[in-house]
Amino acid sequence: MSPEIINEYSRSLNVPVYDVGPTNTLKFGSALRLVQETSEQHLNVMHAGYETMKKTAGLVFFIISTRVHIFHFPGNGEPITIKTHPRGRGGAQLYRDFKFYDAKGDLLLDVMQTTVLADAVTHKVQRPQALKQFGFYPEDIVEPENRMERFSVPDGLPLLGVRRVFYSDLDANGHMNNSVYGDIVWDFLPPDVRRKAHTIQINYLREVNEGKDLEISGEKIGGKFFLRGDCDGSVRFTASAKS
The missing domain is CATH 3.10.129.10 (Hotdog Thioesterase)
Incomplete structure (x- = not known):
């Protein structure tokens, strides 16, 4: 080739x-x-x-x-x-x-x-x-x-909402498609952060299956707004947005 x-x-x-x-x-x-x-x-x-x-x-x-x-x-x-x-x-x-x-x-x-x-x-x-x-x-x-920046999002951040995983979110591997996390991150960012964000990073930590509920928590820490999604006691994704 x-x-x-x-x-x-x-x-x-x-x-x-x-x-x-x-x-x-x-x-x-x-x-x-x-x-x-x-x-x-x-x-x-x-x-x-x-x-x-x-x-x-x-x-x-x-x-x-x-x-x-x-x-x-x-x-x-x-x-x-x-x-x-x-x-x-x-x-x-x-x-x-x-x-x-x-x-x-x-x-x-x-x-x-x-x-x-x-x-x-x-x-x-x-x-x-x-x-x-x-x-x-x-x-x-x-x-x-x-290389990609490494960061962790702490426990105890304010709960912003719950996002259920539906059949239409799934990919050929049977779990939520990675691009859907982009929709979730964008939906749960505060409007002012969303308007001004110039760098967003998403870390995909564990798969999420149909019917599961993602508990989305987030807060501004320092110069970034951090998000994380938890399900069944484990972190499934983390994200950061810098404005």
Whole structure:
């Protein structure tokens, strides 16, 4: 497989009307869905898409964390280009960048995402070397200072509400799709934080299944607003928003 195919994938589209919200701009959760779709398109070009990996090797990718730098959300029908490229690896985590550009080439959204390779049945994390059977392997090491920020959200934050997981929230793995967490984070951020947020990070800690209730708590600590979702006594996700 040529390095050009592996190194970068680009796609262009017009922001669909069903992906914009009350401000007539791309919704945060919809941006994460475009990220997921773009990644899958690139992997399909590399003959390592979801169905292929699961069927031939019993492997899937699980998203661990997503960080979005927000410069400007594109509007309804606006032409955008999304470019993605694998950045490298840090331990078992694989880093990938996504950059959203407008028609003039100005950067709209800068997304970094980490994933792990896992057994499709047991969900046990696998070594990145397993990707070699598909003709590629992330040789580059992401330096510690360039990796995803680590943070924890303390217990005892004010309860903001409860979000039940419905059937329509589920993905092909049978648990809530990662992009839905983007909708939840956006819904539960206070309006003033939502309007001014320029960096949002979501950490996906444990899966959530249909019929479960996520207890969403959050509070501003220092210069960031922190959120966490608890279910059945364990933390399922944490998030931070910096304005």
